[in-house]
Amino acid sequence: MILILLGPPGAGKGTQAKLLSTELGIPHISTGDMFRDHKARGTEIGKQVQAIMDAGGLVTDDITNAMVKERLSRPDVAPGFILDGYPRTVVQAEYLDGLLRSLGRSIDRALSYEVAEELVVERISGRRSCPRCGAVYHVSANPPKRAGYCDRDDAELVQREDDKPENVRKRMQEYGTKTEPLKRYYRDRGELAEVEGVGTPEGILAATKKVLGR
């Protein structure tokens, strides 16, 4: 089974990808992991990505596509795989379709996790992290024993700039603008399935399996 996962930041897409990977016995392929892997191995792609990031630029479609192509040439993807964070654009989606066609394969489903903006704002803006040890908390879902302070080392917790409500809203809007054409692309091909990204990870997994008919 070949799945593509779409969803705004904070929709729990990464968690679902891991759960589905275990459930279906197929690898979870995320762009973040691929970048880190290439950097760690010091490959040509890894060096290019590092140079772009050092310069504060965006990794191009060509580099990302090349990385995906290499990843999909490995034997562990034979039973299927889950793509998380790719494709991000219609250009990438078209590339992926061509690549899969050349391998005699095709996508089963593009799963789009839907979640209301206010809920995402609440989830993300509640995050607090420890500047000393990196521990992550949530003011309501996973609070520290003493409000505002790390359980491990008592350091004062901070909110990342990215996690502030106004910035979360901005990211959600950017996400919507960028992803709408991608959703249309998969909808037109009858491959899009929308899943309510609300509730516990187990509940969302159950909803996903239902959509997949499993």
Ligand SMILES: [Zn+2]
């Ligand atoms: Zn700490």
